Amino acid sequence: MKEKIIQKASELFLNLGFKSVTMDDIANEMGISKKTIYTHFNNKTELVLEAVLAVFHEITCGIDHIQALQKNPIEELYEIKKFALQQLKNEKSSPQYQLQKYYPEIYATLKQRQFEKMADCTLSNLKRGVAMGLYRENLDIEFVSRIYFIGVSGIKDDQLFPMSQFPKAKLMEDYLEYHLRGIVTANGLKILNQFIKSTD
Numbered sequence: 463m464k465e466k467i468i469q470k471a472s473e474l475f476l477n478l479g480f481k482s483v484t485m486d487d488i489a490n491e492m493g494i495s496k497k498t499i500y501t502h503f504n505n506k507t508e509l510v511l512e513a514v515l516a517v518f519h520e521i522t523c524g525i526d527h528i529q530a531l532q533k534n535p536i537e538e539l540y541e542i543k544k545f546a547l548q549q550l551k552n553e554k555s556s557p558q559y560q561l562q563k564y565y566p567e568i569y570a571t572l573k574q575r576q577f578e579k580m581a582d583c584t585l586s587n588l589k590r591g592v593a594m595g596l597y598r599e600n601l602d603i604e605f606v607s608r609i610y611f612i613g614v615s616g617i618k619d620d621q622l623f624p625m626s627q628f629p630k631a632k633l634m635e636d637y638l639e640y641h642l643r644g645i646v647t648a649n650g651l652k653i654l655n656q657f658i659k660s661t662d
Contacts, residue, residue, distance in 0.1 A: 464502040472513040480560040535591035536653045596650035
């Protein structure tokens with residue numbers, strides 16, 4: 463039951479926002495009493511934390527699976543982008559903004575975990591790309607991995623990038639191309655161009 467509550471809460475939070483969804487809403491959606499939710503969670507903050515970590519875990523597992531396929535590093539980044547978009551396809555609200563505003567401690571925990579996960583993922587991608595001659599040899603990979611993380615986090619800011627002007631899928635596409643163009647070699651660019659053409 464606890465897992466079911468986390469799953470339903472995650473869905474509602476992502477669709478409607480962390481602030482908007484009440485414990486009553488979750489109970490009504492599931493056809494259970496609010497008391498049942500409180501036997502598993504002391505309060506809404508606890509449920510928000512569990513839901514956020516569950517979604518993070520799901521995305522992390524998906525990324526691990528893509529990395530395990532050992533595709534060429536450029537293709538790997540496009541696969542991860544595609545997977546991330548599928549995960550976020552139902553986002554109708556701005557969950558990150560609400561999480562940051564109403565649950566700053568949970569947001570800080572999530573951001574730290576995202577950074578650690580993404581640093582691992584990006585560093586490994588950059589090292590392989592350099593070794594394969596697809597990324598430039600003289601890259602400062604620590605710097606590039608952090609700049610990439612800042613960019614991926616920054617484009618989620620709906621005030622800077624309103625969805626009406628920057629649809630999510632196009633924004634992620636443009637940012638990934640921007641990142642890769644800055645680091646690829648001539649060989650890498652040939653592969654990148656195939657992906658740019660195939661997504662047009």
